[in-house]
Amino acid sequence: MxxxxxxxxxxxxxxxxxxxxxxxxxxxxxxxxxxxxxxxxxxxxxxxxxxxxxxxxxxxxxxxxxxxxxxxxxxxxxxxxxxxxxxxxxxxxxxxxxxxxxxxxxxxxxxxxxxxxxxxxGCELPEFGPEPLSAEFSPSYLFKTLRKRKAPIKAMLMDQAIVAGLGNIYATEALFEARIRPGKAAGALSRADCERLTAAIKKVLALGVELGGSTLEDSAYLDPLGRPGGFQDRVAIYGRKTGLCGHALKATRKTISGRTSLYCPVCQQ
Ligand SMILES: [Zn+2]
CATH class of the missing domain: 3.20.190.10 (MutM-like, N-terminal)
Structure with a gap:
């Protein structure tokens, strides 16, 4: 890869x-x-x-x-x-x-x-939004929470106070799965967008858990027994130049949460 x-x-x-x-x-x-x-x-x-x-x-x-x-x-x-x-x-x-x-x-x-x-x-726990794999994290929760928010949807997904546990790789993959561009204003998402996105987040995270997380070549992540995860072999766009969809990927011109973000210009409209 x-x-x-x-x-x-x-x-x-x-x-x-x-x-x-x-x-x-x-x-x-x-x-x-x-x-x-x-x-x-x-x-x-x-x-x-x-x-x-x-x-x-x-x-x-x-x-x-x-x-x-x-x-x-x-x-x-x-x-x-x-x-x-x-x-x-x-x-x-x-x-x-x-x-x-x-x-x-x-x-x-x-x-x-x-x-x-x-x-x-021994750190203090911050304020968290719902766990994404729980029933509390629903399309109506997401729609209500994102309404009137101008920030890019990807930044909102990585905000732990909105939903707990998502970072760059799984947010990138979930947005691709839901066919939503990472730079889209969160408040512009329709109810149907929120339905697809909620389902995509749950799907991507559940697969990540099932495969024991992801280990990229530049990452130090290994489980406590020294084993790598398997999700990196299933990513659709993260860290790739061409998506699994077959299209050349692009990076957002503006940074989102401090870095550029990958998306497929064809699949994510
Ligand atoms: Zn594509």
Missing amino acids: VYTRLETIRMPELPEVETVRRILEERLKGLKLTSYELGRPTFYRAPPKASLDALLGATLEAVRRRGKYLILSFSGGKELTLHLGMSGRIVLGGKGPHTRFQFTVEGQVVSFNDARRFGRV
Whole structure:
């Protein structure tokens, strides 16, 4: 596959984080946190030591996900939030390069590695819109929320307060699937557009989860067991020069959320 230079920066999105969540829950649920270790204080914002100390001896009861955040729920109502940032990886097993945080649950070492340091441990959760794979995220919700919004639809989809978990790759693919241009004003979407777009978002994300997320050649994403995802082999336009539809792709002239956006000038009218 040929990758363009246009979209080289990406971060783990809902399917990648959900894949991590499932593996952590399957492997670690029911185990007690016995120790933790913080790397050199290079975090953008260091997790408070007192809240980490409170986790010692607590049992991991569930691993949840909200948007792109992981929430480890421990006994006694304690929680540890994690955000992978741009290049964060959670690794089961020994230390890797760039380990920022590490904890042990009954002999199993879990490392949080992050070369670019945009990841967070023990962070506050922001305001989220609905989960896109839930019933709450419906065409009528989207239509109501986007009405009168002048921003490009793609920027709105990547706004976590509108819908949680979408980033560049899945928003690009969903807009192609729905045949809507990324630069179109969000408020100009019709009810029928919102119906197609809601269905496309759910379809693309569900496929992403099913395939274990996506691993691009320039991306550090691998699951906690070191395996790549499979969605990159199914993308219709993201990172391509010619779409699966057979048409030459274009990039928006204006940047959307800080970068140009790919679209098919034929299929996306
Ligand atoms: Zn096309």
